[in-house]
Amino acid sequence: MGLASYRRSVSETKRAAILKAARENFLKGGYSRAAMAEIARDADVSTATLYKHFSSKDALFTAIVQDAYTGTEGSLYTDITGLSARDVLRNIGRTYMRQQFDGQMNALLRIVIAEVPSAPQLARDAYQNGVLARYDQIRQVIEELVARGDLKPHNLHDGARHLGGMVKEFVVWPALFTPDFQKPDDIDAKIDACIDAYLKIYGAESAVARPREKEIGT
């Protein structure tokens, strides 16, 4: 049993090393340019060991993508107690941005998108578990804000997407087209403007009253 568990831990260490090396290689040049031999070398294992852990390049890539959205990145869900609707949404925005930028999620996204024709199921999973799941987390928070009377009742699913769409336009969309895209300096202001816009649409009268016009204005 001691031996077995030792072996298991060694094996898991190697698995982790492989995943790390693979991730780096895939991010560097996309799926096609990543070479199994180089991944093995970077992970300090033989190619045979690599194939023991992941039966094919495809399987390895899938594992990386799934790791990315089941990773410990945490949920977007936020406790709303004691916070204004605006501050709650700001918190969500901050967390979203962290998730997007810290783990090179944008770069990973590019590769998933690239592989849609050859790995449609993977993309579907990523969309479900990466995109829609996060919208659901936002929806939960919005639901509570509606219940508290901060937001008007509305189609919560679409509402979350309206907010998300606006934010993505500044955070995700340009990142998809730019290698090593960095957070712009004015990104917080841009996100605040999106939140203000969102509150204009869906905020209860009392909640909307507060922000000063100029924050959105010309």
Place this chain on the structure above:
Amino acid sequence: MGLASYRRSVSETKRAAILKAARENFLKGGYSRAAMAEIARDADVSTATLYKHFSSKDALFTAIVQDAYTGTEGSLYTDITGLSARDVLRNIGRTYMRQQFDGQMNALLRIVIAEVPSAPQLARDAYQNGVLARYDQIRQVIEELVARGDLKPHNLHDGARHLGGMVKEFVVWPALFTPDFQKPDDIDAKIDACIDAYLKIYGAESAVARPREKEIGT
């Protein structure tokens, strides 16, 4: 003269055939999986002829992408005379969708995004000429709507992106993750909801008054 023009016409026929075959092949499996030999075969030319027309795989791909956004004949610009703000925006939305779906622009976008690490300039061009240029067309229309008093004065550039972001969330984003993504049945309603949201944010009081609450609400 007869010879020269004959040759030119033959040459242009072949060029078109190559572009068509190349487009199909690139769309089928992305940049890496497209094989120059197969493109040549599909276009009924020899590989040498293919290379006479396009000096490299990269050049061929670039040509296709540039064709895609210069080929999008219609601008998003719309004459606002006699139309309500809502109708103007609806027109823009329809045109946008047509551009996005008719020419497999989404599929092409995937490949451009995929190639960001290895062809950043191409992506930059595509973003400038494909994304930002269209925003500018929208901005012009918005400007006129503001001048006419339909919309409140606001940061037009960001305003256009707020609208665009919301729409893309339903039209473009899921398409990136789905092979052969088709227009959903309720897409017009979704876009209308985005427009309503936009008018809530930026519409002048008189303009916002009109829409019925239920169009946005649950």
Place this chain on the structure above:
Amino acid sequence: MGLASYRRSVSETKRAAILKAARENFLKGGYSRAAMAEIARDADVSTATLYKHFSSKDALFTAIVQDAYTGTEGSLYTDITGLSARDVLRNIGRTYMRQQFDGQMNALLRIVIAEVPSAPQLARDAYQNGVLARYDQIRQVIEELVARGDLKPHNLHDGARHLGGMVKEFVVWPALFTPDFQKPDDIDAKIDACIDAYLKIYGAESAVARPREKEIGT
């Protein structure tokens, strides 16, 4: 007739242009790297015209090589009247060097040598007409010098090669291994030393007496 001769002159102009362009291209990177299409372009003719004049790449190369040694480079033969043996040999040396360096003969030699396995006949011809023929010219001069009593009677053929071998060691041999080899500054002195050595071997007593020891010495 006027027309015919006009045509002939046009044709010969083109032929010359082709030969020139071909020569440059072959010299640049050797036989394999020279491309018929580029030669045609450089000569301002179509590939078809190029093939009208020379039926194949091989034929073109052969023509160039033959041009090189039937070229107007002149013979090594020198009138000995009124000149000492040493001065006669010096003249020959000067001419030899001019031939070798002015026309990029060394570079051409490299290509001929390179193509020995695939064009042995060409190399044989070049050796006969380029190397041995020149030895024969030298032999004639030496014969006259022997007749005049300046040189001892000896195997004239081998004698000429002894002299030639020594000179080549400084002039040709390093040039074969060096791209764009230039005449070294001390080349005249080196050649004089070879001539002195030659006269030591084959000079009649009276002729050898003259040079001062130090010219050969340590």
Place this chain on the structure above:
Amino acid sequence: MGLASYRRSVSETKRAAILKAARENFLKGGYSRAAMAEIARDADVSTATLYKHFSSKDALFTAIVQDAYTGTEGSLYTDITGLSARDVLRNIGRTYMRQQFDGQMNALLRIVIAEVPSAPQLARDAYQNGVLARYDQIRQVIEELVARGDLKPHNLHDGARHLGGMVKEFVVWPALFTPDFQKPDDIDAKIDACIDAYLKIYGAESAVARPREKEIGT
């Protein structure tokens, strides 16, 4: 350990097979005409294995050339004790010829020369290590002969080249132009004549006295 040494031995066997096959292929038609695929086939390995051992065609060719002049085990240096100057030089001549003819050095030389424009460094190395290094070995022997009083003091470097130049004229030069050049029957006599000539130039009086005139003469 057993595994490692087994692998090493297998690997070295393959490496040797590759070198042999490559050598043959390069010698057959020069650098350009040798095809990596055919070399691999001749060596009974896959192209991939070929590339494991030699990272490029260039690297493979370089390895062959370097093998050629480091493989020439015997130096030209000869112990002079108890031998006349003439016999010492004869020994050197014999060794030189063996080196030149046994290993197809002449054929290899052709290819190196051919590749001067595209691989100048290789040619430079070959000249340094193949040509000049041997001259230096000869120079050492000559130095001892001078010290012993067999030869007059002279510029040893040039002296060695005078001798070498004369010999090459008969041994190397025609070989460059002739595929499968074989030692001519009278080659020993030719070399002896060169040595005699050399001793006429640089031999001390006592040493020169001995040879019979007819050996050089007509």
Place this chain on the structure above:
DNA sequence: CATGAATGAGTATTCATTCAT
């Protein structure tokens, strides 16, 4: 269980030569 050498099919690109106009 781990290794890394070996595989062979696959890829972009080039080039001498031909032929319809």
Place this chain on the structure above:
DNA sequence: AATGAATGAATACTCATTCAT
């Protein structure tokens, strides 16, 4: 006679995957 577009075979090099040790 002259053109230049078209050909198709050839070539160096890569890579996911397997297997003998």
